[in-house]
Amino acid sequence: MSIFDSALMFGDMAFEFTRTFGHKPFRLKEHLERLYASMKILRIDPGMTLEAMTTITHDVIERTAKGLDPNIDLQILHEVSRGILGPYKRAIDNERDANGPTVVIGAYPMDLHLAGFAPLYEEGLRAVIPPQRAIPAHLIDPKMKTRSRQHYQMANMQAAHVDPKAWAVLIDGDGFIAEGTGANVFVVVDGVLCTPERRNILRGVSRGVIFDLAARLGIDCLERNLEAYDIYNADEAFFTSTPFCIAGITHLDGLPIGSGTPGPIVKRLRDAWSELVGVDIAAQARWCANYVAAQG
Ligand SMILES: Cc1ncc(COP(=O)(O)O)c(C=O)c1O
Structure with a gap:
């Protein structure tokens, strides 16, 4: 993520924390609906539909859960900011990175949390x-x-x-x-x-x-x-x-x-x-x- 991202500059980022049970996401729809409601009010366009984000999320869960003990569930993080702030865009070489939102869809094992x-x-x-x-x-x-x-x-x-x-x-x-x-x-x-x-x-x-x-x-x-x-x-x-x-x-x-x-x-x-x-x-x-x- 850029040091010029609006998330870092203003805390300007919508996010969700979803978890799995038995490596299956629990109430993902509700979490993503709340994410899209937050983004609407913040006027952040993630550049993808809720359905597309759901599909990617399932893929991220599947990859992260591979080989993991079934007792260790996953935390899923969705974080979206409007991206790099206008005055700083010039400082970025890569045009694609300089424009558009920052979208994070991540998962990691919750063993420490759960313990x-x-x-x-x-x-x-x-x-x-x-x-x-x-x-x-x-x-x-x-x-x-x-x-x-x-x-x-x-x-x-x-x-x-x-x-x-x-x-x-x-x-x-x-x-x-x-x-x-x-x-x-x-x-x-x-x-x-x-x-x-x-x-x-x-x-x-x-x-x-x-x-x-x-x-x-x-x-x-x-x-x-x-x-x-x-x-x-x-x-x-x-x-x-x-x-x-x-x-x-x-x-x-x-x-x-x-x-x-x-x-x-x-x-x-x-x-x-x-x-x-x-x-x-x-x-x-x-x-x-x-x-x-x-x-x-
Ligand atoms: C301020 C605040 N209130 C309530 C909750 C509980 O929300 P949920 O049950 O959707 O995790 C959270 C969750 O992180 C929170 O940050």
């Missing part, structure tokens, strides 16, 4: 609310998945300063819970799931999976404004995101949520997810943790 998730499933994770706020949709719309992520990184650093292992939960300008820095948030109260409205968040594909699984399991699922108070006093809370699917939040700002351990509904939802994709999500993470340890 790192093993403790999340067993012990859950701690979260804190850092001073950094979510950026509201009227400033930069978080429904677009872009590489302009400085505020997420600030939030991560502030959370780590309080508790090195804690994950950040962002609140928006009105004091409502928005999302994590790479995950959506849910609480469980009296057997009902609640998650923030769609206003100031990335509308996660995994969040959508939880709606589907909840319907299948007969669990009600509501979108409504949540405050920190609602998480402190919930029976359970959890994050959802493509790489790890679902992970229980056991503490917020040092206060235990419910029993202070991953709760029964989180486990039920993870089991239902495992059934949906034909991969035992927690067992796969444990396998990868052992595999990575054996590799040294």
Whole structure:
């Protein structure tokens, strides 16, 4: 990639992170539809249709998965920027490289990622609310998945300063819970799931999976404004995101949520997810943790 690429200069890049289960992409259509929605608003033309990108993605997955242990799934990255900025085009010898978008379609084994998730499933994770706020949709719309992520990184650093292992939960300008820095948030109260409205968040594909699984399991699922108070006093809370699917939040700002351990509904939802994709999500993470340890 050129050092003059708009992605590097402005963080001006739409992207998606999709994963496989059993080397088959999961909800690729939803991820690519969100990518094309982000690109539309950013006015980036990738120079290829969604169908063409799907075909290339399948090819990249097939090549990367060749010879790979079936327990090691793949991360698929789609990243598209508008390319080299106008004033710098002269500095580039190759006319083809100087004009048009930068399109990345990549895949790589997730063994290290998955190994790192093993403790999340067993012990859950701690979260804190850092001073950094979510950026509201009227400033930069978080429904677009872009590489302009400085505020997420600030939030991560502030959370780590309080508790090195804690994950950040962002609140928006009105004091409502928005999302994590790479995950959506849910609480469980009296057997009902609640998650923030769609206003100031990335509308996660995994969040959508939880709606589907909840319907299948007969669990009600509501979108409504949540405050920190609602998480402190919930029976359970959890994050959802493509790489790890679902992970229980056991503490917020040092206060235990419910029993202070991953709760029964989180486990039920993870089991239902495992059934949906034909991969035992927690067992796969444990396998990868052992595999990575054996590799040294
Ligand atoms: C800010 C943010 N919110 C939520 C999510 C979860 O989205 P998904 O479930 O589509 O991975 C992500 C994923 O990276 C994210 O970056």
